[in-house]
Amino acid sequence: MAQREGAKTPQRRVRAAVSRALELPENQLEGLPQVVALGNQEAVVEPCQGVLEYTDGRILLAAGRLRIRFLGRDLQLRRMDESGVTVTGFIVSIDFS
Incomplete structure (x- = not known):
């Protein structure tokens, strides 16, 4: 049925x-991450297992079963600890794969 x-x-x-x-x-x-975007200038990802790519225009994170890509300008990792990461800058897009 x-x-x-x-x-x-x-x-x-x-x-x-x-x-x-x-x-x-x-x-x-x-096993899915939680992503909280605060406008287009800050995003918090919890949990995050690692940073796969990091430039001022692109950040790629490993988060559970997903890869999360941030595109923008002047991107920075402001916080990275055992609970997650905070991405700041001018965020243009967030993609999940």
């Missing part, structure tokens, strides 16, 4: 319940 569109699998229901109980976003339990 085919599942209805939007129906949750048992694993998804468990993940949602755990997410609510721990008060965590569900995406963190799925």
Whole structure:
């Protein structure tokens, strides 16, 4: 029998319940990063496993199962620690692959 569109699998229901109980976003339990953009001048990525490319016009980050690319001008890594990174500068685009 085919599942209805939007129906949750048992694993998804468990993940949602755990997410609510721990008060965590569900995406963190799925290994997906959280990206918070503050306008076009700052973005916070948590978690981040490493920097793959870093120039003043392009920053490529390894974040969970994704690669996150920032394009812009005067880009800098302002913070990089065990919880994540903060990218600042004039951010033109953010791409996920």
